[in-house]
Amino acid sequence: MVVATVIPRFPLLVAALRTRRPLDVPVALGPAPGDPQVVGLSSPPAHEQGVVPGLRVGEALARCPSLELISPDPAAVAEAAERLVVRLEDLGARVEHVAPGTTCFSADGLVRLHGGLDRLMRRVRAALPVGAGGGVGAAPGRFAAISVASMAELGDLPVVGADRIAEVLAPLPLDRLPLPHDQVTALRELGVRTIGRMAALPRAAVLDRLGREGVTAWRLARGEGDDAPRPRRPPHALTAEFHFPEPVGARSAIHAAARLMFGELTAAARGQGRALRVVTLRARLSGEGSFERSITLREPTADPQRLALAALPAFDEIAAPVESLWVRADAMGPLGGRQLTAIATGTEERRRRAGDAARQVRAAQGPEGIMRLIEIEPWSRRLEQRWALVPYDASDHLTR
Amino acid sequence: MGTGPLRRLGSPHPVAVQADGDGTPAAVVINSRERTVVSVLEDWLVQDRWWTDHPVDRRYFELVLDPGRHAVVFEDRIDGDWSMHG
Numbered sequence: 001m002v003v004a005t006v007i008p009r010f011p012l013l014v015a016a017l018r019t020r021r022p023l024d025v026p027v028a029l030g031p032a033p034g035d036p037q038v039v040g041l042s043s044p045p046a047h048e049q050g051v052v053p054g055l056r057v058g059e060a061l062a063r064c065p066s067l068e069l070i071s072p073d074p075a076a077v078a079e080a081a082e083r084l085v086v087r088l089e090d091l092g093a094r095v096e097h098v099a100p101g102t103t104c105f106s107a108d109g110l111v112r113l114h115g116g117l118d119r120l121m122r123r124v125r126a127a128l129p130v131g132a133g134g135g136v137g138a139a140p141g142r143f144a145a146i147s148v149a150s151m152a153e154l155g156d157l158p159v160v161g162a163d164r165i166a167e168v169l170a171p172l173p174l175d176r177l178p179l180p181h182d183q184v185t186a187l188r189e190l191g192v193r194t195i196g197r198m199a200a201l202p203r204a205a206v207l208d209r210l211g212r213e214g215v216t217a218w219r220l221a222r223g224e225g226d227d228a229p230r231p232r233r234p235p236h237a238l239t240a241e242f243h244f245p246e247p248v249g250a251r252s253a254i255h256a257a258a259r260l261m262f263g264e265l266t267a268a269a270r271g272q273g274r275a276l277r278v279v280t281l282r283a284r285l286s287g288e289g290s291f292e293r294s295i296t297l298r299e300p301t302a303d304p305q306r307l308a309l310a311a312l313p314a315f316d317e318i319a320a321p322v323e324s325l326w327v328r329a330d331a332m333g334p335l336g337g338r339q340l341t342a343i344a345t346g347t348e349e350r351r352r353r354a355g356d357a358a359r360q361v362r363a364a365q366g367p368e369g370i371m372r373l374i375e376i377e378p379w380s381r382r383l384e385q386r387w388a389l390v391p392y393d394a395s396d397h398l399t400r
Numbered sequence: 401m402g403t404g405p406l407r408r409l410g411s412p413h414p415v416a417v418q419a420d421g422d423g424t425p426a427a428v429v430i431n432s433r434e435r436t437v438v439s440v441l442e443d444w445l446v447q448d449r450w451w452t453d454h455p456v457d458r459r460y461f462e463l464v465l466d467p468g469r470h471a472v473v474f475e476d477r478i479d480g481d482w483s484m485h486g
Contacts, residue, residue, distance in 0.1 A: 245408065257406065286452075371407070381446045382456065383472065383485045387409040 001107045001117060001159070002229055003124055004145035005088070006152075007134035010101025011077045012041040015070045019288060026051065028060065030069030032289060034319035040072060075282040075290035075326070080129070085232070087127040091120075094231035096142070101134065104142050104229045121157045139165060141226020147172060165223030170196025177217040183210055195221045236274065236331040240264045246385070247286035247321035253376045254283075254315050254322055255308075256390045261327045262304045262311070263393060274331040275300035279311055282328075286321040293317070300332070304393075358392050367391070412483035417473060425461055425473060428484070435465040446474075 007013065012029050021027055028051050029040030039060045042051040049064040061067055081100040088095045092113060093105035107120060114120040121136050128134040135152030138159040139145040147169055148160050160168050169176075172195045175184050192198055198206075199221035206218045219225035240261035248254060258281075269276050277300045283291040293314040301307055311327075361370040371389040378386050416429035424443070427434050441462040448456040458474040465471055472485045 242406075244406065253406070368407070373409070376408075381444075382448060382458075383410045384408050384412060389407045389409060 001111075001138050001140060002104055002142055002145040003093075003107045003117075003121060003136065003138045004098075004104040004142070004149040005084070005102065005124060005128060005134055005136050006146060006149040007084075007101030007128065007132045008150070009041050009043070010081070010099075010132075011072060011074075012043065012070070013101075013132055014077045014080050015073045016043075018073055018076055019070055021068065021070060026064050026067045027070055028067060029072045031057065032072050032074075032291075033285065034317065039069065042067075071287075071289035073288070073290045074292040075284060078280070078282070078292060084128070088124065091123055091127065094229075096229040096231050098146065101132075102146060104145050105231060106229055107138065117159060118157065121159075125157065139226075141165075142229050143178075143220050143226050144169065144223065147176060150176075162223065165226075166196075166199055166221070169221060169223065170194060170199065174198060177220060179210070179213065179217045183214065233332075236272065237328055238265050238268050238276075238331055239326065239328045241324065241326050243324040244322060247323050248376055249321040250376045251316060252374050253388065254318070254325065255312055256372075256374045257325055258312060258315055258327070259304065259308055259393055260390065261325065262307045265327060265329045266302045266304045266307060269329065269331040270302045272331055275302045276307060276329040277332045278330045279307065280328040281311060281314055282326040283315070283318055284323045284326075285318070286323055289320070291318050291320075291322075410485045412474070412485050415473060415482050415484040417475070417482040419475075423459070423475065425463060425482075428463070428465055428471060428473060430465075430469075430471075430484075435469065438464045438466050438468075 009023075012027070013023065015029060016023055016027060023043040024045065026043060026046035026049060028042035028046050031037050031039070037057045038053075039051060039055050039057055040053050042053070046064055046067055049067075051060045051064050051067060055063075057069070077100050081097065084101065085095050085097050085103060088103060088105065092110055095103050095105045097103055107117060110120055111117050114123060117138060121138060125134075125136045128136070133154070135149045136157055137145055137148030137150075137152050138157075139148050140162045144160065144165045148158050151168075151172070152158050174187055174193055174195060174197075177184075177195060177198065179187075187193075187198070192201070198218060201218065203215065203218065206214045210217075216225065242257040242261055244253070244257070265276065276297065278294065278296050280292065280294045285291060295311050295314060297307070297310055358370050368389075368391075370392040372392045374388055374390055376385055376388050380386050417425045418427040418434075420426045424440060425437050427436050429435070441464060443459065443461045446456060446458045446460060450456075455478070457477040459477055460472065460474040463471045463473060473482060474485075475482050
């Protein structure tokens with residue numbers, strides 16, 4: 001049996017909580033800085049007035065003049081989703097994180113531990129954030145369990161056996177199936193609007209019209225061929241954080257702070273004998289909102305310079321002043337798995353010597369013995385905003 | 401890692417200033433010694449971050465002090481305090 005949790009409108013819920021806005025009035029997620037001017041998830045009152053994700057902001061405000069837009073906060077959403085996954089892992093579950101607020105895990109081995117499926121599901125429900133309106137459901141497969149959890153009424157803990165899956169899924173809208181958007185649209189135009197109508201189609205017709213993907217979805221609609229959860233491997237997470245004294249928009253200052261964090265993370269990874277593979281970058285923006293990008297490195301590395309080369313361009317997408325930066329890296333790769341060159345180049349040799357010299361100066365004079373001058377906002381009319389000193393980093397300087 | 405590694409240059413520090421009737425500095429106290437203002441090279445207003453909870457409203461003066469020291473001071477027009485850069 002698979003147990004699933006679904007918290008509807010999770011990103012909107014988190015953003016509304018952070019900005020202390022209620023969800024029983026028309027609110028919706030607005031566009032992030034620099035993104036297309038369309039709205040995201042909307043509260044039930046806004047949805048009733050036709051405000052749906054992807055609608056242009058102007059059109060949304062025309063349909064619902066009292067609509068209030070909230071800045072999306074992907075960093076807070078990721079933090080809240082991670083807290084939920086960790087709480088479920090604390091119950092002993094090997095959890096798959098399907099989407100923010102949506103998780104599933106196999107209950108095999110946990111049922112006896114918790115004294116029955118019902119008790120386990122009660123504990124899962126207790127692990128959900130209070131007042132979030134999350135549902136918990138169980139079914140033999142991953143897709144069915146998530147679908148059942150999304151339909152769970154308040155206070156209800158539905159468990160659906162293999163013989164009733166098709167019947168329970170039948171009234172759900174077609175877009176719940178893992179089908180491309182254009183195929184869902186085409187099927188709707190043909191009058192197939194629910195999972196039940198899809199399940200009633202002949203297999204040969206589905207294969208002919210929609211291909212193998214369509215047959216996979218068709219089998220799910222009939223309660224067949226469902227997957228087991230694909231649990232995440234608990235990561236060896238390393239994190240670093242940097243708070244600016246005041247919001248900073250200058251690229252050079254953001255890069256300098258990021259390089260410091262990369263140096264700290266790679267040193268920590270080397271200390272564990274591992275290399276970094278997946279790096280998540282977050283920035284809390286001035287006022288409301290945040291920025292988040294996740295980067296998977298082609299090869300694991302513990303070299304701060306290579307990490308900077310891959311990750312720094314992502315920070316250039318930030319379109320608002322930054323209050324703080326946060327970097328998380330999963331130290332999952334082997335250290336020194338691949339050597340790129342047999343002979344050190346002149347630049348590498350100079351960098352190594354400069355690094356040694358900087359370390360000796362710091363050892364003699366203290367941590368601030370050797371610093372580098374960076375521009376923050378050289379055009380600012382406030383003198384203290386123009387320049388700053390950061391610890392000297394040889395790898396940064398000598399590649400220019 | 402906190403804010404430690406980044407250190408701003410030219411952060412202002414509080415200073416005692418004697419101003420004349422129109423608010424122009426007449427003397428600045430540096431290291432417990434009163435330095436007379438020989439001349440005011442320039443003065444300007446800086447109004448910034450008015451859209452936040454911490455607006456900036458300063459009147460700057462670039463001064464030459466006796467016996468020839470150069471200084472940039474400003475009056476915070478919100479709380480009335482004087483500060484000096486450098």
